[in-house]
Amino acid sequence: MRFPEILAAAFIACVPAAHAGADAVRADIAARLAAAHPGVAPADYALGAAAFDAERRAQLEANTPAPEAAGILAEGKRLWTRKFRNGRSLAQCFPNGGRRIAAAYPQLDLKAKRVVTLETAVNQCLRxxxxPILETGDAAAMGAILAYVRSLAEGQKIAVRIASPLAEERFEQGRRLYYTRMGQQNYACASCHVQNAGRHFGDVALPAAPGAASRWPFVREGRAVSLQAQVRECLERMGAAPFPAGSDELAQFDYFLSALATGQTIRPNAWRPR
Ligand code: HEC
Incomplete structure (x- = not known):
C-alpha cells in the first residue's frame, strides 16, 4: 500500500499523545519503526530515504562523499577562519576552534530560556x-559554515540530552509542532516521518524521524541544505507557509529532531538528490 491510500488511518494514529516525557516519546517512535521495519537497523535511519530503498542506497554510495562537498567545505573553512575587523574570527569564539562542538547543538540558554541553534551561536559571535550577521537560511555563507563546523564533529555522537524541566518543555514544544497537521495537505511531519516512514510517497521512500539530524547539511544540487532549510522545504511540500528562517519554531524542530537523534553519529554533507 502506498502512502496516500493509508492516509486516513495514519491520521488517527497521528493525534499527539498526552505529554509523556522525552524518553517515552523516543521509545515510542523507536518501537513503532522497529515494528514496521524489523529489517532496518536504527543506525541506518540516518541514510534518509536510502535506509528503505536499495536503489537509492546504491546511488548514495556512488555519491559518497558528495561530489560538491569539497568546494562547500573549503568555502566554510575560509569563512570560519576569516579575520574580523578586530582581528578575531568565528573559530576563536568556540572552544578548540570549533572542533567537536556541533554534537551538543542545539543548546539551551538557561538565562534567556531559549534554544540556541548552531546558526544562532554563529550569529551571536558575529554580533x-x-x-554583520548572516542570513540563517543562506546556503552560500551560513550553509558552508555549518558544513565546515559539523565536519569538525564528524564521527561524534549527537548529544542533545533532555535532562531538565526547561529541556523537557522545549522538547515538548518541538514534538507538538512535529505532530500538528498543517497546510493545505493537512499532513503532520509525523504522518510522513513516523507513521509512514519507509513507505513510498511518489517515487521516494519516506525518511524516518530519528535519523534526521545526523547527516545535515545535505548536499543537494551543489548547495548545503541545513536541517532548518530542509524543514522549510517539507513545510512547502505540506502546503504550509514555512516558518521564517531563524524563527523559534524552526529552532524547536531542530531541538526535537536532534534530541531524537541523540546517540546517532554525525556524518554531515551527505548527498541527497533533487
Ligand atoms: C508528505 C510527506 C512529508 C511531510 C508531511 C514532511 N516531509 Fe520531510 N520529507 C519528505 C520527503 C519525500 C523527503 C525527501 C526524501 C528524499 O528524497 O531524500 C523528506 C525529507 C526530510 C528530511 C531529510 C531526511 C534525510 O535524511 O534525507 C527532514 C529532516 C525532514 N523531511 C523533516 C520534516 C519535517 C520537520 C516536517 C514537518 C514540518 C516534514 N519533514 C514533513 C516528506 C515529507
Whole structure:
C-alpha cells in the first residue's frame, strides 16, 4: 500500500499523545519503526530515504562523499577562519576552534530560556565582534559554515540530552509542532516521518524521524541544505507557509529532531538528490 491510500488511518494514529516525557516519546517512535521495519537497523535511519530503498542506497554510495562537498567545505573553512575587523574570527569564539562542538547543538540558554541553534551561536559571535550577521537560511555563507563546523564533529555522537524541566518543555514544544497537521495537505511531519516512514510517497521512500539530524547539511544540487532549510522545504511540500528562517519554531524542530537523534553519529554533507 502506498502512502496516500493509508492516509486516513495514519491520521488517527497521528493525534499527539498526552505529554509523556522525552524518553517515552523516543521509545515510542523507536518501537513503532522497529515494528514496521524489523529489517532496518536504527543506525541506518540516518541514510534518509536510502535506509528503505536499495536503489537509492546504491546511488548514495556512488555519491559518497558528495561530489560538491569539497568546494562547500573549503568555502566554510575560509569563512570560519576569516579575520574580523578586530582581528578575531568565528573559530576563536568556540572552544578548540570549533572542533567537536556541533554534537551538543542545539543548546539551551538557561538565562534567556531559549534554544540556541548552531546558526544562532554563529550569529551571536558575529554580533559580539561588531560584524554583520548572516542570513540563517543562506546556503552560500551560513550553509558552508555549518558544513565546515559539523565536519569538525564528524564521527561524534549527537548529544542533545533532555535532562531538565526547561529541556523537557522545549522538547515538548518541538514534538507538538512535529505532530500538528498543517497546510493545505493537512499532513503532520509525523504522518510522513513516523507513521509512514519507509513507505513510498511518489517515487521516494519516506525518511524516518530519528535519523534526521545526523547527516545535515545535505548536499543537494551543489548547495548545503541545513536541517532548518530542509524543514522549510517539507513545510512547502505540506502546503504550509514555512516558518521564517531563524524563527523559534524552526529552532524547536531542530531541538526535537536532534534530541531524537541523540546517540546517532554525525556524518554531515551527505548527498541527497533533487
Ligand atoms: C508528505 C510527506 C512529508 C511531510 C508531511 C514532511 N516531509 Fe520531510 N520529507 C519528505 C520527503 C519525500 C523527503 C525527501 C526524501 C528524499 O528524497 O531524500 C523528506 C525529507 C526530510 C528530511 C531529510 C531526511 C534525510 O535524511 O534525507 C527532514 C529532516 C525532514 N523531511 C523533516 C520534516 C519535517 C520537520 C516536517 C514537518 C514540518 C516534514 N519533514 C514533513 C516528506 C515529507
Amino acid at each position: 559580539t565582534h561588531g560584524e
